[in-house]
Amino acid sequence: MNSKQQRPLKKLLGIRGMGAALTAFVGLVIIYIAFGIINPAVFSGQNVLNLLRSMSKYLLIGIAQSYVLITGNIDLSIGSMVGMSAMIAATLMTTGMAPFLAIVIALIACLVVGVVNGYLVGKFKLPPFIATLGTMFVARGIAYMVNGNRNTDAIATGVGKETADAFQKCFYYGKTLGIYNTFWIALVIFVIFFFILSKTRTGRHIYAIGSNVDAAKLSGVNVVSTTVKTYLVSSVCSCVVGLILCAQAGMGNMEAGNMYEMYGVAAGVIGGVSPLGGTGILLGTFAGAAVWQTLENGLNMIGAQVGIQRVVIGVIVVAAVLLDVVVRNGQFGKHRKK
Template identity: 80%
Template sequence: MNEKKQSAVKRILGTRGMGAVITAFAGLIIIYVAFGLIDRKVFAGQNVMNLLRSMSKYLLIGVGQSYLLITGNIDLSIGSMVGMSAMISATLMAMGVNPFVAIAVAMICCLVTGVVNGMLVGKFKLPPFIATLGTMFVTRGVAYMVNNNRNTDAIATGIGKEAGDKFQNFFYYGKTLGVYNTFWIALVIFLIFFFLLSKTRTGRHIYAIGSNVDAAKLSGVNVVNTTIKAYLVSAVCACVVGYILCAQAGMGNMEAGNMYEMYGVAAGVIGGISPLGGTGLLLGTFAGAAVWQTLENGLNMIGAQVGIQRLVIGIIVVFSVLLDVVVRSGNFGKKATK
């Protein structure tokens, strides 16, 4: 029995990319304890709950971006899709449209964007940076145009205070088992996409494309369909974050989701997702999102300026990518053996 447990542990620890995940979680613990020693309020229960709720947005965006990074692609439109989702759902609700209908319409618009991104990159071979840069401007334009270039009124003015409160409580302010619903929503979505990536054929195809797209084709992988699926994951995650931001503000903001595409990359890369494609575990994205939010939370609590926050996180992201490049090139191992 003990031998079986030991072999299982060895197998898990030997999983490709697990080292980066363990490093990210170790870094998370060190950062959290360090800030807690500076300011004991970091350890307060309410602060922990707020931290979990805030990191949920980064986790969802990180999951969407990680899927694409593993395929060797990227989605620059993911942040603008967040804004589009928030504005479409908020505008419709402010007009009195049933929240379920508003949510569905926003999701359809994001899914269409995901399909377009997947087709442009997978079928028409456009560089993902250029393809999603274009859809980034398009979706942000829709976010501006949907309510005539202005933020929406409060959603409660259209659907009523009771329905508005239900929407806001479900996506942001409400709690289940003492934890904000935002975190539970993000966790459920994370687990679904974690299973899809690690336990299904689609997940294996996503890794295969990122490792070597030509070899994947020769192995029978439908590159176009798999690429579209990856961009659809990104679209779903972006849309849900749009709901969260809409619920948080109780209205739609045209700038919602601004810079979130970079937050997603940061969460993935910090957690060991390789921007070069083919490697990384979604569990690392969870750690990366937690590291990002813990840093932001801790620096805020000790009174650090926003510029310093961005500087610290930027250095960590660059270091994470540099480490991935060094490990992939084999230079790390060569130096270690000298």
């Protein structure tokens, strides 16, 4: 390969986090082929469609957590916002409110949580684990209270079967160009937030905060504003996932989104987003979400127990974070010098 051919490849690999993202994609292909060899049904068209639809939830949650992780923070309230979104939207629709208005109100509620998270962490310097742990309980409490500590009735009881079907087709059961709308929704959101993170000043500021918050301040970065923006991204993605779960079930479930904040961490770190901040790209998060769902799907297809699934995914998450720590500490370089 001559030098002219090497330049584009070198430039591609020079993008921060690209190496980890490509590694995740290679791992995805290997995992998918391995499961397909064990059970050829993995390769079926319907299974691929179902995999894409299920992956979409992990992708959105991964985007939510990745934005926050890149700043060196974390958002433990994601899963509770998912549940809050699902319950608020479903409860309002069972009272007869139009789906559009119910969606707007659910989104506003999630954005309020995002603003609170951003200010607690960015302005008041609360440890993100503590700040978002608090809002996690608040949001889940709202999810319980909004319908009197019980799951909602079917949304069709309030808005009618035709409107309920339209809502469910929009967010979960419907297809466009042969692919479930859930995936298209996630893809559009992914493209928007990928552009913001990789091509805008806000994206550069997010990386700057995660790399060195003090240096970012000296460079004129508004740390509070940027931190709030990352938590708002988390809120938007969480709200959409709540709507997807509401459409899937046709009702609101108070426990919707349980543990999703951890799924978001897994999707991010598997794809190379560092929990230590400053590193990672959303292409890696896409790959991480796909790896997570492919593992879950493949293990289900070969009849593995749920416990085994959790152990396998847990080991991969720990290995991904351990690799990040080792690389950051320069251990590989030290060994080479010896």
